Amino acid sequence: MLSDTALAAFRSALGGERVFDDAATRALYASDETPRRVDPDAVLFPGSHDDVVALVRVAVEHRVAITPRGAGSGNVGGALPSPGSVVVSFECMRWVKEFDPVNRLVVVEPGVVTEEIDRLARSAGLFYPPDPGSAAYSRIGGNLAMNAAGPRAVKYGVTRDYVLGLRAVTGTGEEICTGCRTTKGVTGYDLTRLLVGSGGTLALVTEATLKLLPAPEGVATLRVCFASNHAALEAVSRVMRQAVTPCALEFMDQHAIDAIRPTGAADDLPDGTRALLMVEADGRADDLPRQIEALEHALAGDGMLEMRSGFDRDAIAQLWAARRSLSHAVKRIAPLKLNEDVVVPVSALADFVDFIDHVAGAQRLPIVSFGHAGNGNLHVNVMVDPDDGDALARAHLALESIMLRVIALGGTLSGEHGIGTEKRKFVPLEIAPATLELMRAIKRQFDPHGLLNPGKLFPD
Structure with a gap:
């Protein structure tokens, strides 16, 4: 348990109104979207960069994780407290600087x-692509920790591609500024890209400078x-081999379609539909018909039942x-969802999903x-x-x-x-020992x- 001396030091550094050790607050911050729970010893709510510097220095002095x-919306245990740790919640640091x-x-x-950033950008004819x-x-902050993405990543890339620079606090309580x-800029090592996706294991980000793009004139679906x-x-592979890159190319299997049926969104699907693609194009309004025509040509083929635009x-x-809402909707199938967001080469997707169906049958479980x-x-x-x-x-x-x-297909975990607590035992399947030791260093x-954030990312 957190010592009285350490607790008093945190309160002195942040103010008593930003440090809570009551059972109710600790229980609220004991888990993320994973099913496991670990009560932290306290929950801290910094309100500024200086607060983060101060609390890390107290943690170093008293050796508090x-x-x-x-x-807390991650589902790999990235925000799951380690035993004996304090949770540092950044929900009070909500300023657009x-x-x-x-x-x-x-x-x-x-x-x-995240959505507020995009809304602000669009007020000036711009947008923040990661979605x-x-x-x-x-x-x-969580998006930066996990290098989050979304449907638009197929055309626009992931969070890391939109981070110009960071202000952060290391595990010694030192301030660093990267990027x-x-x-354009190649002065020194690219520590910005190193920190994005590191899951809060290297430094606590207190400020991010993000790149914006001009918003597209229109979207067609x-x-x-x-x-x-x-x-x-197979249709996905055909789309990705031709010249028009969609701004979204989403797949749902039969189980996913069944999960969204209560919303009414699948009521008008033709009989025999066992898979669905959502495909979008964006850009200049006068260019959208050309893009849609190219995508329709690539999507058409054996097994297609209907295409609507x-x-x-x-x-x-x-x-x-x-x-x-699918991530939550599938929980109607069974109480526990073991979620894996794996990646394989696009050319291997069809064979990979066939393999998943084989595993589901062999283990007698819905996947x-x-x-x-x-x-x-x-997302498997x-x-x-x-x-x-x-x-x-x-x-x-x-x-x-x-x-x-x-891994056999040349993919990534x-x-x-992210990796969090839930995938770290699999990391040696992908990362060689020498490379893993360099990361530990x-x-x-x-x-x-x-x-x-001990107990995350690397295997024991």
């Missing part, structure tokens, strides 16, 4: 909600129904809302697949009753089989959710006492 937290439309940038604190499904409630305010997963994913805005919004097919990034959800010990054991065997297959350089 820190678990950083945004909205600067908005510069001329130079197409915005400077924000880590507690700003994770949790954008309406996730915070930019610059320009889109296609909904394409297929008789099988294989047919849909130009359906009304409300229908498009309903279908996208259903797609973004729901959906996600960002244009990147080869699938193994659905299981946690009270059924035999089923839970089979679920973990299924996950191990899937991970081994991902995580596309946007970098961790020691930033955080010599091992206080920043």
Whole structure:
């Protein structure tokens, strides 16, 4: 437990109104979207960069581990407290420090909600491209920690591609500033890209300078129904081989379609639909017909049942809302969702999904697949009753089989959710020992006492 001396030091550094150690508050911050819970010893709510410097220095002095937290919406245990740690919640650091439309940038604190950044940008004819499904409630600090993405990543890239610079506090309580305010700069090592995706294990980000782009004039949507997963994913390969890059290319299998049926978004699908693609193009309004024609040509092929374009805005919004709610909707299938956001080469997607179906049959468990097919990034959800010990054991065997297959296909263990606590045992499958040791050495350089988000990212 946190000593009285350490607790008093945190209160002295931040003020008593920003330090809570009551049972109710600790319970609220004991988990993220993973099913496990660990009560922290206290919860701290810094309100400024200086507060973060001060609390880290107290943590170093008293050797108290820190678990950083945004909205707690991650599902790999990245914000799960380690035993004996304090949670540092950034939800009070919600200032937009600067908005510069001329130079197409915005400077924000880590507690700003992701969707608010895009809304601000669009007020000046710009937009912030990264669009994770949790954008309406996730915070930019968590997006930076996990290098979050979303449907638009197929054309525009991921969070890391839009971070110009960072202000952060290392595990020794030192302030560092990385990157610059320009889109070009090669002075020194690229520590900005190193910190983005590091899961709060190297430094606590207190400010981010983000790049913005001109907003597209228009968007056009296609909904394409297929008789099988294989047919849909072969169509994805055809799309990604031609010249027009869609701004979204999303896949849903039969289980995912069934999960969204209560919303009414699947009521008008043709009989026999067992897979669905959502495809969007954006850009100049006068160029959209050319893009849609090229995409329609690539999507057409064996197994396609129906292709609809130009359906009304409300229908498009309903279908996208259903797609973004899928992560929660699939929980109706079984109480526990073991979610993996793996990535394989686009050319291997069809074979990979066939393999997932084989594993589901072998382990007698429903496995729901959906996600960002244009990147080869699938959310593979193994659905299981946690009270059924035999089923839970089979679920973990299924996950191990899937991970081994991902690596065999030349893929990666995580596309946007990170590693956290839940995937770290699989990391040696992908990263060679010498490379892993170099990463550990970098961790020691930033955080010599091992206080920043311990128990995450690396295997024991």
